[in-house]
Amino acid sequence: MSRRVLVTGGAGFIGSHLVAALLARGNSVTVFDNLSVGLREKVPAGAMLIVGDVTDSAAIDAATAGHDMVVHLAARVAIRSSFEFAVEDTHTNVVGTAAVMRAAQRSGSVRRVLAASSMAVYADSPTPTPIDERHPTAPISPYGISKLALEQLVHGMAAGAGMTSAVLRFFNTYGPGQLPSPYVGVVTIFTHAMARGVAPKIYGDGEQCRDFVHVDDVVQACLRALDADVSGETFNVGTGSATSVNRICEMVQAALGSTLQATPAPAAEGELRYSIADIAKAANLLGYAPQRVLHEALPAVVRAIAERAPRS
Ligand SMILES: NC(=O)c1ccc[n+]([C@@H]2O[C@H](COP(=O)([O-])OP(=O)(O)OC[C@H]3O[C@@H](n4cnc5c(N)ncnc54)[C@H](O)[C@@H]3O)[C@@H](O)[C@H]2O)c1
Numbered sequence: 001m002s003r004r005v006l007v008t009g010g011a012g013f014i015g016s017h018l019v020a021a022l023l024a025r026g027n028s029v030t031v032f033d034n035l036s037v038g039l040r041e042k043v044p045a046g047a048m049l050i051v052g053d054v055t056d057s058a059a060i061d062a063a064t065a066g067h068d069m070v071v072h073l074a075a076r077v078a079i080r081s082s083f084e085f086a087v088e089d090t091h092t093n094v095v096g097t098a099a100v101m102r103a104a105q106r107s108g109s110v111r112r113v114l115a116a117s118s119m120a121v122y123a124d125s126p127t128p129t130p131i132d133e134r135h136p137t138a139p140i141s142p143y144g145i146s147k148l149a150l151e152q153l154v155h156g157m158a159a160g161a162g163m164t165s166a167v168l169r170f171f172n173t174y175g176p177g178q179l180p181s182p183y184v185g186v187v188t189i190f191t192h193a194m195a196r197g198v199a200p201k202i203y204g205d206g207e208q209c210r211d212f213v214h215v216d217d218v219v220q221a222c223l224r225a226l227d228a229d230v231s232g233e234t235f236n237v238g239t240g241s242a243t244s245v246n247r248i249c250e251m252v253q254a255a256l257g258s259t260l261q262a263t264p265a266p267a268a269e270g271e272l273r274y275s276i277a278d279i280a281k282a283a284n285l286l287g288y289a290p291q292r293v294l295h296e297a298l299p300a301v302v303r304a305i306a307e308r309a310p311r312s
Contacts, residue, residue, distance in 0.1 A: 004028045005226075006067040006110075008054055008100060009074030010047065011038025013178040013185075014116070014170070014218055018071065020044040021219045032063045033074060037179050054096035057103070064103035064110060069226060072100050072115040072154070075146075078183035079120055079270050082143035093146035094153070101157035110163060114225050115154045117169045117234065119211070119275045120144035128209045128242040130278035133169070133234055141270030155232050164231035168221055171238035171277045175215030176304040186245060187212070190252040191302050195309040199260045204267030206246035211238035211276045214292035214301075224286040238277025239290045251295065255302035 005022055009015045010031030015038065022029050029047040032054070043049045052059035054074045064070060074096060076082070076089040097115070104110040123138035125131050139145045151167045158165035174187040182189065193200040221237040249262050282288035 003069060004030070004067045005069045005071060006030045006032060006064055007071045007073060008032045009038065009072070011035060011040065011043050011049065012073065013175070014173060014215055015073045016042040016044065016177060017175065017215045018073070018219050018222050019047050021223060023047060025223070030063065030067065032060065037181070039179070042177065054100055055091060057099045060099050060103040061106055064100070064107045066109055067107065068109060068111055070100065070104050070110055070113045071222065071226070072097065072113065075116065077143070078181060079141045079143045080183045080268050082141050082146075083269055086142040089142055090146050093143070094149045097150045097153045098157070101153055104163060105157065105161040112164045112226065113154055113158050114166050114168065114222060115150060117147045117151050117167050118144065119169055119171045119236075119238070119272070119277065121148045121151065121169060122272070122275070124272045125274040125276070128274045128276055130211075130240050130276045132278035133236055133281055140272065143270070151234055155234075159232060166225040166228065166230065167234040168225055168237045169234060169277075170218055171211040171213050171236070171275065173215050173218050174212050174298070174301060176301055178305065180309070186210070186248055187252060187298070187302065188305055190249055191256070191305040192309045194252060194256050194258040194260050195306040197260070199263045200249055201265045202245055202249060202262040203265050203271065206249070206262070207244050208271060209242040209244050209274050209276060210248075211241060212243055212248070212294050213238045213290060214297050217290040217292055220291070221282060221286065221288045224288055228286050230285050233285065235282040235286065235288070236277035236279055237282060237288070238279055239294070240277060240279050241294065242274070242276045243294060251298050252302050255299040256306060
């Protein structure tokens with residue numbers, strides 16, 4: 001029987017890719033999204049869209065009824081702006097998660113919940129060595145704090161209601177279709193700037209390192225985590241490779257044939273120095289194996305983003 005999956009945040013970047021993959025394998029999919037960032041036209045044909053806010057209990061209760069699984073991606077996702085918007089971000093990411101979990105409990109039909117967390121839950125790491133899931137969780141941004149609360153709500157409320165759960169800590173996800181924002185997605189931000197002839201800004205010395213994971217690999221991890229016979233577990237989803245922000249900037253320049261040099265800006269509050277995933281747990285328990293290598297995949301992604309970027 002085709003499983004019925006509700007995807008919150010399914011009109012956004014990762015959600016729209018995931019919804020397409022769920023439909024392709026025969027799931028029936030409902031998207032629940034308030035379209036604050038996501039776009040109606042990004043919801044793949046074949047999925048039903050319900051426009052609503054995850055903090056609206058009546059709306060999320062009604063949307064969840066009759067589904068077998070929930071993938072909870074809806075969130076306010078910007079780290080840097082989460083200091084200014086701590087109240088709004090906490091409301092959506094924490095209260096919204098509790099409302100989604102209560103809706104799943106009340107539905108009587110939902111058996112499994114998968115939720116998106118982030119590398120932002122971790123304490124900073126002193127070296128670019130990959131960190132596993134036992135690395136201390138001591139988030140340095142309100143966004144990271146909200147995601148740590150999400151993890152506990154999801155596992156705790158699922159177990160209490162006899163549902164199974166999995167949480168995925170996505171690292172820096174890149175790919176076509178990321179919605180432009182001044183705060184999220186350095187590949188998209190650099191590409192948009194250079195496509196407009198504007199020098200990209202690099203915060204701090206640019207030697208902070210990230211683990212850039214292609215959205216197709218994030219989707220692979222989500223599908224595996226939905227299907228896996230494990231519960232109450234949290235997994236890193238990255239590649240295990242470190243790339244500095246300076247290097248990413250050079251790679252975007254090369255992909256676009258741009259000679260624009262980055263301009264320096266003061267280091268940003270809430271930014272980790274090193275954020276690289278040890279993915280052994282996802283490999284062992286989920287069979288996750290990233291397929292995309294950054295230097296091979298990035299040029300096409302950058303050109304796809306640039307084609308759609310506004311020029312002025
Ligand atoms: N992109 C990354 O690098 C990354 C890294 C770590 C974690 N994540 C997590 O992955 C998930 C998806 O991120 P994304 O990059 O696709 O972001 P996105 O902003 O493209 O998607 C989030 C979606 O949630 C929707 N949304 C926001 N607030 C809502 C609300 N109150 N009610 C209903 N819908 C709401 C938005 O309209 C949007 O469509 C998020 O939970 C995010 O925190 C992303």
